[in-house]
Amino acid sequence: MPRAKVSTVVLDAHDAHELADFYVRLLGYEVRADEPHWVLVGPPGGDGVSLAFETEPAYVRPVWPSRNPGDQQMMLHLDIEVDDLEGETARAVAEGAVLADHQPQDDVRVLFDPAGHPFCLWVRTEG
Incomplete structure (x- = not known):
């Protein structure tokens, strides 16, 4: 049977970077990927669920x-x-x-x- 696990939860926002910054401060996470409309953050050491933020203009x-x-x-x-x-x-x-x-x-x-x-x-x- 294939193994599957949730690795990332993605949240839309008007500004992906602003929301990522909030969760970095709140959770002590670090930025793992930073693109113009997408940011991925996760816990130091890599264990646990990551969060990603995507800019959605019509959010x-x-x-x-x-x-x-x-x-x-x-x-x-x-x-x-x-x-x-x-x-x-x-x-x-x-x-x-x-x-x-x-x-x-x-x-x-x-x-x-x-x-x-x-x-x-x-x-x-x-x-």
Whole structure:
């Protein structure tokens, strides 16, 4: 049976470089490829999932949570495990993220990156 694995998640944005810079700062990733409309970043040492960013001139920010039929739906979100939820939330906001108004869980913080993609910071809880 063929072996397959997810190697990269690609996010569209109006400006691939701006969004890549945000995730480099947020995650401590490094740039692996940099082209005019495409940037690939990943963890130092190469282990883990890489993120790529592609410039899409017609990009439309997703709406989360969805409120109206016809809203641009969120297609995916990133879950990022952290040790200090409040500290990392504050750091993400300082780097350019926006805290979502709706927070569905006590051990998760939903934020939006500079292009409007939702992502979650979460802490592992016992149980």
